[in-house]
Amino acid sequence: MNITIGVADSSHLKFSNEICNMIEQASNIRGTGIAKREPDYIGAKISEGKAVIAMQNQNVVGFCYIESWEGQKFVANSGLIVHPDFRKTGLARDIKSAIFDLSVKKFPNAKLFGITTSLAVMKINSELGYKPVTFTELTTDDTFWKGCESCVNHDILIRTKRSMCLCTGMVCDPSSLQKINQKSTQKLLWTDFKKFVSERKLRIQLKANASPFLNKFYRASSSVLPIGDLIKNS
Numbered sequence: 001m002n003i004t005i006g007v008a009d010s011s012h013l014k015f016s017n018e019i020c021n022m023i024e025q026a027s028n029i030r031g032t033g034i035a036k037r038e039p040d041y042i043g044a045k046i047s048e049g050k051a052v053i054a055m056q057n058q059n060v061v062g063f064c065y066i067e068s069w070e071g072q073k074f075v076a077n078s079g080l081i082v083h084p085d086f087r088k089t090g091l092a093r094d095i096k097s098a099i100f101d102l103s104v105k106k107f108p109n110a111k112l113f114g115i116t117t118s119l120a121v122m123k124i125n126s127e128l129g130y131k132p133v134t135f136t137e138l139t140t141d142d143t144f145w146k147g148c149e150s151c152v153n154h155d156i157l158i159r160t161k162r163s164m165c166l167c168t169g170m171v172c173d174p175s176s177l178q179k180i181n182q183k184s185t186q187k188l189l190w191t192d193f194k195k196f197v198s199e200r201k202l203r204i205q206l207k208a209n210a211s212p213f214l215n216k217f218y219r220a221s222s223s224v225l226p227i228g229d230l231i232k233n234s
């Protein structure tokens, strides 16, 4: 397919609008409403050398950028997007791997983290060495959590006082990580992750049976994101 993946530079600034449109369209389809980005913001990330872009000839086909929080203690790889025509070919995996390496290079002392409902992203993160965590392990930076305000599920985050939501939180501490290259190790990490999610579903179910408040939450989460079923089928 002749796709090149690399750190975006000033020659890619002209794609800022298109990248925003791709992200917004994907967000509308997923129905989360969380992902609106402004072209100036994407442009700033490109100018700061904090973005990875995938190009086919003169067309942008994928993108992701770095954000840092709490004085660079935490780093998130955000705005991951792959053009619909190029999905399920391993492109997101390659982009995430490139932005992971760039993040470690630029912020060697930071923990990498993310919150997501995307099974593909959970899978890729697991392979990179991310572990699922409760939200208490993530950044406390209010600016990060402000980004959730446009999400349709934001009321759940508020009700649970930022302790949980429909997204799964994942963290990777590169300083305690041997680079995971072997397929067999990656598969093991994914198996561990699937076990965690099944157990979490069971824990939520048990709590929901015991509490009317959580019962409401559980019903919301299981109707919006039947993640256990998704994972069973993957």
Ligand SMILES: CC(C)(COP(=O)(O)OP(=O)(O)OC[C@H]1O[C@@H](n2cnc3c(N)ncnc32)[C@H](O)[C@@H]1OP(=O)(O)O)[C@@H](O)C(=O)NCCC(=O)NCCS
Pocket: 026, 027, 030, 079, 080, 081, 082, 083, 086, 087, 088, 089, 090, 091, 092, 093, 094, 115, 116, 117, 118, 119, 120, 121, 123, 124, 234
């Ligand atoms: C999520 C997204 C980036 C994945 O891109 P992609 O290039 O198709 O992903 P890859 O081909 O690298 O797939 C990586 C793994 O995830 C799996 N995967 C991909 N899309 C999936 C989906 N929709 N559901 C379940 N698994 C999926 C792939 O099968 C692959 O696993 P495998 O190698 O074991 O088969 C792409 O679908 C996208 O841009 N979606 C809209 C934006 C979005 O959701 N961004 C994430 C925000 S957190």
